[in-house]
Amino acid sequence: xxxxxxxxxxxxxxxxxxxxxxxxxxxxxxxxxxxxxxxxxxxxxxxxxxxxxxxxxxxxxxxxxxxxxxxxxxxxxxxxxxxxxxxxxxxxxxxxxxxxxxxxxxxxxxxxxxxxxxxxxxxxxxxxxxxxxxxxxxxxxxxxxxxxxxxxxxxxxxxxxxxxxxxxxxxxxxxxxxxxxxxxxxxxxxxxxxxxxxxxxxxxxxxxxxxxxxxxxxxxxxxxxxxxxxxxxx
Amino acid sequence: xxxxxxxxxxxxxxxxxxxxxxxxxxxxxxxxxxxxxxxxxxxxxxxxxxxxxxxxxxxxxxxxxxxxxxxxxxxxxxxxxxxxxxxxxxxxxxxxxxxxxxxxxxxxxxxxxxxxx
Numbered sequence: 047x048x049x050x051x052x053x054x055x056x057x058x059x060x061x062x063x064x065x066x067x068x069x070x071x072x073x074x075x076x077x078x079x080x081x082x083x084x085x086x087x088x089x090x091x092x093x094x095x096x097x098x099x100x101x102x103x104x105x106x107x108x109x110x111x112x113x114x115x116x117x118x119x120x121x122x123x124x125x126x127x128x129x130x131x132x133x134x135x136x137x138x139x140x141x142x143x144x145x146x147x148x149x150x151x152x153x154x155x156x157x158x159x160x161x162x163x164x165x166x167x168x169x170x171x172x173x174x175x176x177x178x179x180x181x182x183x184x185x186x187x188x189x190x191x192x193x194x195x196x197x198x199x200x201x202x203x204x205x206x207x208x209x210x211x212x213x214x215x216x217x218x219x220x221x222x223x224x225x226x227x228x229x230x231x232x233x234x235x236x237x238x239x240x241x242x243x244x245x246x247x248x249x250x251x252x253x254x255x256x257x258x259x260x261x262x263x264x265x266x267x268x269x270x271x272x273x274x275x276x277x278x279x280x
Numbered sequence: 281x282x283x284x285x286x287x288x289x290x291x292x293x294x295x296x297x298x299x300x301x302x303x304x305x306x307x308x309x310x311x312x313x314x315x316x317x318x319x320x321x322x323x324x325x326x327x328x329x330x331x332x333x334x335x336x337x338x339x340x341x342x343x344x345x346x347x348x349x350x351x352x353x354x355x356x357x358x359x360x361x362x363x364x365x366x367x368x369x370x371x372x373x374x375x376x377x378x379x380x381x382x383x384x385x386x387x388x389x390x391x392x393x394x395x396x397x
Contacts, residue, residue: 080392102390116378117382124386216379
């Protein structure tokens with residue numbers, strides 16, 4: 047495992063899975079600093095994570111996935127991390143891909159590596175409406191980035207310190223850090239690639255795209271992506 | 281020609297609003313930043329209430345049929361401007377709150393309770 051790696055696990059009420067996920071992460075990345083960002087859980091997620099060997103950042107209240115994730119980036123940056131891998135705490139992301147993702151970024155020719163559930167024939171069952179949305183944003187991301195991005199909504203990513211610094215800015219969209227972030231990264235000259243990873247459907251998955259939120263998500267991306275292309279901030 | 285009672289009502293409303301705003305600012309219960317639009321509204325009510333001819337000229341200028349339409353139009357526009365100002369402020373506050381919460385979480389980071397491997 048590449049030294050100076052921090053693994054970020056944003057978690058909200060994941061007491062049922064967190065120990066198993068941390069054990070899986072530590073099994074493949076023993077030298078890495080495992081950090082769980084407990085987003086105001088009420089089921090003892092933070093305590094279980096500490097017992098399982100993770101450093102825990104506890105948000106004062108449930109502030110959302112993006113806010114928790116950005117707290118993790120800020121912590122990793124201050125702790126001197128050279129690489130960060132983020133993955134979900136509900137067990138959907140197979141931790142065995144962590145070394146491959148970090149090694150890919152550590153080669154130096156890219157800044158961010160996305161773990162794709164659709165690359166190289168990987169299959170992942172998702173509802174039709176969500177699949178349609180994914181295909182739409184896959185096409186948008188690929189068109190904007192000028193390269194095929196098969197899984198732009200994947201939350202399984204590895205990045206170098208330059209990306210971590212970029213993610214710590216106020217411009218980072220904490221409500222829905224998704225395809226729009228890839229567009230921002232591309233606009234700022236960061237290089238992005240994908241590697242195939244295994245993802246597992248979780249029976250009690252709490253997706254940030256659940257409920258009525260897809261409508262806002264579409265609005266947000268529809269507004270944010272063109273605006274990112276129009277902005278001239280550096 | 282406007283009824284003198286309407287003029288009196290407008291003057292009372294305008295002066296009452298201005299006095300209330302200035303008193304709130306004096307007591308530091310309303311920041312100067314947020315008093316701008318309210319003072320502008322109070323002054324407008326006072327001026328238009330006491331000078332009906334001005335309201336008629338504005339009505340003719342914007343092409344409205346009735347002076348009451350002009351009042352409603354500018355009233356709604358004022359409320360929208362106020363809402364926009366609040367939305368901008370809430371966005372800034374949300375950003376500051378997010379950063380504060382993150383700093384708090386980082387400051388109280390709890391290391392693992394078992395030895396690292």
